[in-house]
Amino acid sequence: MNEVFKALADPTRRKILDLLKERDLTAGEIAEHFEMSKSSISNHLKILKTAGLVLDEKKGQFILYSLNSTILQDVIKWLLDKKGKGDEFHEKR
Amino acid sequence: MNEVFKALADPTRRKILDLLKERDLTAGEIAEHFEMSKSSISNHLKILKTAGLVLDEKKGQFILYSLNSTILQDVIKWLLDKKGKGDEFHEKR
DNA sequence: TCTATATTTAGAAAATTAACTAAATATTAA
């Protein structure tokens, strides 16, 4: 869980999650959204991947990244637990 | 929002939130739970306070800290937004 | 095979963060 919170602590990485929310993207497409070297973005992607927040899939010469909402849900659970009685939100299905 | 995620990225600070979930505590009581100098804990409390995650109230010679669940809810909202269509969870009241 | 493209890895520099000790501030009680 520590790796997940560390991963979420950087604004570039949170923006990457924002982008992946809309649709799956290759590493290069993600890098196009930032004024930063591709290797820096690659490093951020590695951190997100290690934390389990994104998944990668090789597509020919590209690598396609996607969100892993399972882990996001774990973070939500942690936060809901802190919030107190834990009954202000509940799962729909 | 960046300050909030940064604040959550440290395990000591997350444990402080855990403690405050149970009941309000003075700075000294919080420090007793850690093998770390009081000034280090004081610094962590300042970071949590700046992020809005905790509130402090002067009680005589003590300072009582409490959780601010409003901010936790903001984080939950951010995460729910990332999760996708945003309909897997909803607010109860 | 050769070349171009996509991405990651390695290594180093710069910036940020977390910890400590010592000193400062504020409150209570003698």
Add this chain to the structure above:
DNA sequence: TTAATATTTAGTTAATTTTCTAAATATAGA
């Protein structure tokens, strides 16, 4: 007012993180 307790602030050091450039790896197409 003096002494004791609670907490924070200041200044420093060590560790971690972010970024860069250059080099390495892998794939696709001529």
